Amino acid sequence: AQKVTQAQTEISVVEKEDVTLDCVYETRDTTYYLFWYKQPPSGELVFLIRRNSFDEQNEISGRYSWNFQKSTSSFNFTITASQVVDSAVYFCALSEGKTSYDKVIFGPGTSLSVIP
Amino acid sequence: ETGVTQSPTHLIKTRGQQVTLRCSSQSGHNTVSWYQQALGQGPQFIFQYYREEENGRGNFPPRFSGLQFPNYSSELNVNALELDDSALYLCASSSGTASLNTEAFFGQGTRLTVV
Numbered sequence: 001a002q003k004v005t006q007a008q009t010e011i012s013v014v015e016k017e018d019v020t021l022d023c024v025y026e027t028r029d030t031t032y033y034l035f036w037y038k039q040p041p042s043g044e045l046v047f048l049i050r051r052n053s054f055d056e057q058n059e060i061s062g063r064y065s066w067n068f069q070k071s072t073s074s075f076n077f078t079i080t081a082s083q084v085v086d087s088a089v090y091f092c093a094l095s096e097g098k099t100s101y102d103k104v105i106f107g108p109g110t111s112l113s114v115i116p
Numbered sequence: 117e118t119g120v121t122q123s124p125t126h127l128i129k130t131r132g133q134q135v136t137l138r139c140s141s142q143s144g145h146n147t148v149s150w151y152q153q154a155l156g157q158g159p160q161f162i163f164q165y166y167r168e169e170e171n172g173r174g175n176f177p178p179r180f181s182g183l184q185f186p187n188y189s190s191e192l193n194v195n196a197l198e199l200d201d202s203a204l205y206l207c208a209s210s211s212g213t214a215s216l217n218t219e220a221f222f223g224q225g226t227r228l229t230v231v
Contacts, residue, residue, distance in 0.1 A: 047219055
């Protein structure tokens, strides 16, 4: 069965601190995709990154970086030098490659508050 | 902005009533997925439409139904509303199915309250 776990329900950091959001997933498939989405108070889900199961290369995009480790089934997300605008709920998600439709399984989310 | 628009943004209905939510997909996208997001939880997949046909369904009862039109816009219909149907309903559009290299763009959602 597919499952996404985000153990951190809420995190508060002071502006300019680094913060890492944890994500652990479960799947039996060898082909799958992992995602991170950001949901600000407005409600719209904002796509941040997609990573397929064959590409374990870590990625950095500006202040954001992602650490994908298949050995531990983790796909962690780090924000460097956090800003108030980073305050939002962040969702990790999983989609299996062999399904005939793009069903995405979301984790419960981590609410990040960046305090000025 | 993603180009995906949902209407209405907020809605209040009475238990037992029926509701229709609408989604206009991004230009060039032929796939629409619907998600239900209860307060404090992650979105849950309801179903997906590809070229006007239902292409997959999550664990939702038949009173949740949908349509996709030739212009790829979509409707989500919920009959016999229950209090637990109160949630944010999100629509996502993408191009193609099973081609998971496509990125899904989400609308801002419809907040449904059932009283």
